[in-house]
Amino acid sequence: MNDTKAAPAAAARGRGGLVGAAAAEWTKLWGVRSTWVSLASTAALVVAYTVIVGVSARSSTAQSSGGEPPTDPLANLGTGVVFMGQFAVLALATMVIASEYATGSIRGTLQCVPVRHRMLLSKSVVLVPVLFVTGLVVAPLGLGSAVVALGDVADPVTAGASVRQALAVGGYLGAVGMISIGIGAAVRSVAGTITVGFLVLLVLPMTLQSVSVEFVQKAGDYLPGPAGMALMGVSESDTYGPGAAAALLVFWALAANAAGYWVLRNRDA
Amino acid sequence: MITLSGLTKRYGTVTAVDGLDLEITPGRVTGFLGPNGAGKSTTMRMILGLDRPTAGRALVNGKQYEELRHPLREVGALLDAKAVHPGRTARNHLLSMARSNGIARRRVDEVLEVVGLTSVASRRVGLFSLGMGQRLGIAGALLGDPGVLIFDEPVNGLDPDGVRWVRSIARSLAEEGRTVFLSSHLMSEMQQTADQVVVIGKGKLIADTPVLELIERSSLGTVRVRVPDPADRADLVRRIGTAGFGTELTADDALVVRGARPEQIGDLAHEAGVRLHELRLQEPSLEEAYMELTSDSVEYGTARSANVTGGWDA
Numbered sequence A: 001m002n003d004t005k006a007a008p009a010a011a012a013r014g015r016g017g018l019v020g021a022a023a024a025e026w027t028k029l030w031g032v033r034s035t036w037v038s039l040a041s042t043a044a045l046v047v048a049y050t051v052i053v054g055v056s057a058r059s060s061t062a063q064s065s066g067g068e069p070p071t072d073p074l075a076n077l078g079t080g081v082v083f084m085g086q087f088a089v090l091a092l093a094t095m096v097i098a099s100e101y102a103t104g105s106i107r108g109t110l111q112c113v114p115v116r117h118r119m120l121l122s123k124s125v126v127l128v129p130v131l132f133v134t135g136l137v138v139a140p141l142g143l144g145s146a147v148v149a150l151g152d153v154a155d156p157v158t159a160g161a162s163v164r165q166a167l168a169v170g171g172y173l174g175a176v177g178m179i180s181i182g183i184g185a186a187v188r189s190v191a192g193t194i195t196v197g198f199l200v201l202l203v204l205p206m207t208l209q210s211v212s213v214e215f216v217q218k219a220g221d222y223l224p225g226p227a228g229m230a231l232m233g234v235s236e237s238d239t240y241g242p243g244a245a246a247a248l249l250v251f252w253a254l255a256a257n258a259a260g261y262w263v264l265r266n267r268d269a
Numbered sequence B: 001m002i003t004l005s006g007l008t009k010r011y012g013t014v015t016a017v018d019g020l021d022l023e024i025t026p027g028r029v030t031g032f033l034g035p036n037g038a039g040k041s042t043t044m045r046m047i048l049g050l051d052r053p054t055a056g057r058a059l060v061n062g063k064q065y066e067e068l069r070h071p072l073r074e075v076g077a078l079l080d081a082k083a084v085h086p087g088r089t090a091r092n093h094l095l096s097m098a099r100s101n102g103i104a105r106r107r108v109d110e111v112l113e114v115v116g117l118t119s120v121a122s123r124r125v126g127l128f129s130l131g132m133g134q135r136l137g138i139a140g141a142l143l144g145d146p147g148v149l150i151f152d153e154p155v156n157g158l159d160p161d162g163v164r165w166v167r168s169i170a171r172s173l174a175e176e177g178r179t180v181f182l183s184s185h186l187m188s189e190m191q192q193t194a195d196q197v198v199v200i201g202k203g204k205l206i207a208d209t210p211v212l213e214l215i216e217r218s219s220l221g222t223v224r225v226r227v228p229d230p231a232d233r234a235d236l237v238r239r240i241g242t243a244g245f246g247t248e249l250t251a252d253d254a255l256v257v258r259g260a261r262p263e264q265i266g267d268l269a270h271e272a273g274v275r276l277h278e279l280r281l282q283e284p285s286l287e288e289a290y291m292e293l294t295s296d297s298v299e300y301g302t303a304r305s306a307n308v309t310g311g312w313d314a
């Protein structure tokens, strides 16, 4: 133990602030096995979805029954992300913040980084790029499995469209992560975050779709899930294009984090 | 240096901390005492910026916790040692803390060494015993080499060896000129560790005095007298009673006289011609002084019986 005055010696690098906070989050993220499990699950879920849909599309085309079988590999990838893959991302984001409330380690985190907006931001600063890269990896895997599963009924896929779709998948997963972090900070419980996340990302848009009031249907189109579908070109309605979808996702990510920040500011840890 | 001014915390209708004014100064160990639910942990959480005070302020080195640029380098705290993700290794936990405050990586290995966890640094924290978790919490507090240390019941769950170890750490930190603020329910331990004690009850300040002064001031200093002959004993008890002191009989042939000096009892015995086998001043302990101070403010107490030695009639 050194003298009190020796404290700066221990602090070889003067880092702290957002950079330090993000470095700490990065260290924490890769310090638990469940991170790898979640990321691998994201890929596995998307692949599984494209295989199931692809195989069934092939058989339904063979028997030529039903309307339009989903034979576009890029579309199958996109719907796979929305219907399955994103929930592994929701689980990961839940572990990043809501489970800190469950273990009580949020207090330790706030002792290290007491500035609330910095603490909250540092989570997204780390998670969003990780998820974007995950999307870039998941996309070719899901596309490959979609093509293989569809076999000779697969629609042709161009390189340009594939790259665009990979960026869209990465962007959407990043947005889902950031939205979930905001929800986690606002809701503060694992079960609550997963429930609210599930509602916002999938259940609510689908429920609103089925309401026969046009205004309500339209409103549902602007939720994060439908925005993701628009971004990945698998939207059922053509209310807006990919550019507006991206802007909408950014809006939801910021709004969720604003809500999370408000709770962080106003409630005891 | 920790400065509390008018610090108040209400949870709904419960006032957990009620207008605390306090200065916790460097260079000594300040013990923080009070019955269960007195507001000790709440006070510490407010110092660390985790709970927002309803009124008043808590400052560390003149600043609110949130204003500290590198908080871990100024304040080290152990609140709840179990509050770590169970799937993380001890080293990963400390490393993330170090990175958040720009603390050199080698410091992680240093503190692991200090608390004796080097050999289990790569084990997951979920597998740690209570005492190992406590040691990890202390490692985290020491990590930034801070000038202010806050420990909430640090010896909770430690073996006797660990208790002594915490005592020596607290002592040496204070001797290095740091501020050490430590809560505990172990009075004998506190008596040996603390220089100053702060006692609160129901959120209010009851005492803020040097340990020795608090003990001396206590009226519970007693004189132990052993009188072998039962008749003599009864006689002496009567005389002591007449002189205005209270007596209590212990299990053997001794009397315990409250508030008297040994010479006064010796004189009384001499006048009565009573033969004594022992005449000894019993120093009051912190525990007794504490019990006396807080008897009115025990919130979740059991009925306290003053005399468990049973009835005795002269």
Ligand SMILES: Nc1ncnc2c1ncn2[C@@H]1O[C@H](COP(=O)(O)OP(=O)(O)OP(=O)(O)O)[C@@H](O)[C@H]1O
Pocket: B011, B014, B015, B016, B034, B035, B036, B037, B038, B039, B040, B041, B042, B043
């Ligand atoms: N988050 C909370 N919400 C509501 N009441 C609370 C909260 N935290 C503490 N309290 C109440 O405030 C009071 C003080 O609690 P605190 O934990 O500070 O006591 P303590 O002195 O640390 O007790 P102990 O010795 O048992 O640890 C208690 O009555 C407790 O029930």
Ligand SMILES: [Mg+2]
Pocket: B040, B041, B042, B152
């Ligand atoms: Mg407590």
